[in-house]
Amino acid sequence: MKVVVTGAAGFLGWHTMARLHTLTDHQVVAVTRDNWHSLVGEVSQADAVIHVAGVNRATTDAEVMDGNEQLATDVAAAVRSSAHPVRIVYASSTQVGNGTPYAVGKQRAGEILASAAKESDAAYVDVRLPGVFGEHARPRYNTFVATFIDALLHGEEPSVNDNPVELLHAQDASAALIDGLTGQDALKRPHGHETSVPEVLSTLRSFHDVYSRGEIPELPTKFHIDLFNTYRAATFPDKYPFSLMVNADQRGELIETVRAHGSGGQSFVSYTKPGMTRGEHFHLSKIERFVVIKGNARISLRKVLTDQVIDFDVDGSKPAVIDMPTLWVHNITNTGTEDLITMFWADQLFNPAAPDTYWEPVRSVVSA
Template structure:
C-alpha cells in the first residue's frame, strides 16, 4: 500500500513513520511542514492517508481554524487523487470538548468526510514517548527534560490521567488502515501527574551510576526509554569503576534492579563493524572491555551521526536509545572484546531489530 503521511516531522508523525518502516512493507510518502503545500501533487497514486498533522499550540483562533484548514487541504488532495480510498485521522479524546482545540478537531473530521473516502476516526488520549518537545507535546516530555538536567519541579498540580505511549498510538493508526470500524479509541494506561514525576526522578537516581531500575511493566519501560532519550547524548558514556587486586581486574558492567535480561560477549577483528540496526523498545548496553572502538549512532530519519571513542582500558557503558541506528567498529590494532546486554531475552519471533546503516552513504 502507498500511504501519504501528513505531519511526518512531528512527534506522532515521526514515530508513525519509524514504525511503518520497521514493521510494514508500505511505501510511505512523508509530508512535513515544508512540503505540505505540495499535498495534492504528493497524493497522486496513493492508496490511503494517515492524517497526523495538527495545530496544538497557537492562539485560540489559529488552533481552531488551523486544524480545519489542514483537513480541508487533505480532503481536496484525496478528491484530486482519484485513488485514495481511506483516511485515518489522528484525532483526540478532547474532540468533543467546547474549546478551540476540541471544536477544530471535531470540524476537521467533518471536512475529511467530505472527501468521499472512508474516514477512520482514531480518538487518541494523552501521548508520551521518546523525543517529545518539552513545553509542547506533553507534560511527560517537560518532566523528562527537567529531570535529565536535575531540574525537576518542586511541586506539581496533581491529577489522575491516562497516558498512551506514542509507539502504541502509531500502531493503532497503522492497524486502522485495514479496519472496518469508523472509530477507534485505544485504552490509555491510568496514572497520575505526580506518579509520573516520582517514577522519572527515581529512575534518574538509580540510573545515575548506570544501574538499570526495576521496570516491571511496559509503561515503566516506555517511561524509562523516554527519560533515556532526554539524557542522550549528554549523559553518556557512563563511567564504570574497575576493581583491581593482584589477581586482576573486575568491572561491574550491568546492575539491573529487577526483571530479566540477556548478556553476551563478542570479539571483533580489526576494522570490522557490528550492528547497523535500531530497536523500537529494547534497552541495549555496550561495554568495551578490551581494545579500542568507535560507537556510532544516528536517529532514524535524521542525518547527524554521534560518535563515541571508547577504550577497554577505561571501561564505560553506552546505552543505545530506542529508534537510533547504531554500530560498533574495531578501530584498534588488536581484537575488540565487547559485552552486550539487553533488558529482554532474545525472541526470534519478535527480535525488535531492524537493519539500517548508521551512515547513509554506507553500502
Template sequence: MRILLTGAHGFLGWHIRLRLHALTDHEVLPVGRDEWVRLDELLARCDAVVHIAGVNRADTDDEVEWGNATLARDLASAVAAAKRPLRVVFANSIQSGNVTAYGRGKQRAAEILRESVDGSGGHLVDVLLPNIFGEHGRPHYNSFVATFVDATMRGQSPTIHDRRVGLLHVQDAAQALIDGLSTNATTFSPAPEEHSVQEVWDLLQEFHTSYVPSGEIPNLSTKLRIDLFNTYRAALFPEQYPIRLSPHRDHRGSFVETIRCRGGQGQTSVSTTFPGITRGEHYHLHKVERFAVISGSGTIKLRKMFTDKVLTFEVTGEQPVAIDMPVGWVHNITNAGDDILLTQFWSHELFRPEAPDTFPEPVRPTPVKEA
C-alpha cells in the first residue's frame, strides 16, 4: 500500500513514519509544508492517507481553529480530485468538540473530511488521541512532558498545577493510526495510562539526578518509566554524550564499571570485532541500549532516521566511555584499529527472538528517489 502522510516532518509524523518503516512494507509519501502545494498530484498516486498535519498552538485562537479546518479543506479537495474511494485516517484529539479553539478546529476538520471521504465512497477513520509524549517532542508545543524535560535540563522549576492526565507514548499513538489503515471502525480512541502531572516531574528529577553525572540507568520497571526515560535521554543527545566512565587502576590492571541500573530487567553481552569490520546497522523503537568499548579502538556512528547527518564518536578502551543509543537512530560500531575490538553491549530488556526490536538500516543514508 502506498500511503500519503501529511505532517510527516513533525513530532507524531516522524514516529508514525518510523513505525511504518520498521513494521510494514507500506510505501510512504511524506508531505510537509514544502510538499503541500503538490497534494493533489501526490494523492493521485496513493491508496490511503494518514492525516496528521495540524495546528496545536499559534498567536491567535483563530489561527488554531481555522488553521486545522483549512488543512482539512485542502485534503478534502485533493480527495475529491482523486475521484475514487480512499481510506483516510485522521489524527484527531479527545479535545475535539470542546470549547477551545483547538477543540473546535479539530471537530470542524473531522466534519470536513468525513463529508468529502464519504462522498467519494471512501472510509474515514477518526482516531481520537489523548495527551501524547515521546522522543523529540517540542517544548511548549507538543506536550507538557516535553516542556518538563526541557525545564529539567535547564535546571528550572516550573509551577505545577497537579492533576491526573491520560498519557500515551507517541509510538502507541502511531500504532493506533496504523491500525486505522485496516479497521472497519469509523472512530476509536486508544486507551492512555492515568498519571499525575507531579509524578511525571518527580520521575524526571529522579532520572536527572543520577543519569547526567554518572550515566546510571534509573529504575525501568514500568512502561511509563521506560517511555519517559527514552523521552528524556533523547533530549540529551548528542550534547551529553559520550558518558565518561571512571577506570580504577592499580598494579594488577584496571577495573571500570560500565553499567549500573537501579531496577527492571537487563541483559549484557560482549563481542569481539576484527579490524575493519562494522557491527550494527540497525535501529530500535523502544530499547535502551548501551555500547561501551573495553579494549581496542573504534568509531560509533549514528543517524536519526529520515535525515542525512551522521554523528561520529571515536571510542577507545584506554579512555572508556559509553554511548546510549536513542530510539529511532540508526547506529553501528567499526573496529578502526589494528587489534581486536572488545565491546560490551547492554539493553534494558531480555532479548526476545519473537520480538527483537531490531530493524536493519544502514547508517550511511541511501539516496531517496524523487516521489
C-alpha cells in the first residue's frame, strides 16, 4: 500500500513514519510544510493518506481554528482530485466538542475530510486521540509532559494545575492511526493512561532525582516506562557519557554499573575483537545501557529516519555509561588494539518471540 503522511516532520508525524518504517512494508511518502505543494500529486498515486498535520497553538484563536480547517481543505481537495478512492485516516482529538478553538478547528477539519471521503466513495477513519506524549516532543507546544521535562532539566519550577488527564504514548497513537489503514471502523478511540497533572510531575521529579545519579528508577507499568523513555530522550546527548564511581583499594577496583530500583532486568558481557562492530539496531521501548569495562570503543547513534550520527569515544580505564534512547539506531565498535570488554544491561529479559530489536545500520542515509 502507498501511504501519504501529512505533518511527517512533526512530533506525532515522525513517530508515525518511524512505526511505518519499522513494522510495515508500506510505501510511505512524507508530506511536510516544505513540500506541501506536492500533496495533490502524491495523494493521486496513493491508496491512503494519514492526516496528522495540524495547528496546536498560534498567536490568535482564529489562526488555530482556520489553520486546521485549511490543512484539511487541502487534503480534501487532493482526495477529490484523485482518479480512485483514497482512504483518509485522520488524527483527531478527544477534545472535539469541548468548545475550545483547537477543538472547533479539529472538528471542522474532520467534517471537511469526511465529506471529501463520502463524495469520493472512499473510507474515512476518525481516530480520536487523547493527550499524546513521547520522545522528542516540543516543550510548550506538543504536550505539557515535554514542558515539565524541559523545566526540570533547566532547574525551573513548572506551573501546575490539578486537572485529570489521559495520556497516550506517541507510538500507541501511531499504532491506532496505522490500524486505520485497514478495517471498517469509521471511528477509533484508543485509550491512554488516566492520571493527573500533579501526578505526572511527581513521577517526572522522581525520575529526575534517581536518574541524575545514574540509577534506573522503579518502572512498574508500561506508562512509567514510556514516560521514562520520554524523559531519557530529552537528556540525550548532553548527559552522556556519564562517569561511574570507582571504588579502589589494595585488592583492585569495584565499579557499580547498574542500580535499578524495583527491576532486575538482564545483564551480559561481550568480548569484541579489534575493528569489529556490534549492534546496528534500535528499540521501540527497551531501555539498554552500555558500559565499556576494558579497551577503547566508539559508540554511534542515529535517530530513526534521519542521517545525522552522534559518536561517543569511550575508554575502559574511565568507565562511563551511555544509555541508548529509544528509536535511535546504535552500535559499538572496538577502536583499540586489544579485545574490547563491554557490559550491557536491559530492563527486560530477552524474549525471542518479541525481541523489540530492529536491525538497521547506523551509518546509512534514511530518507523520509
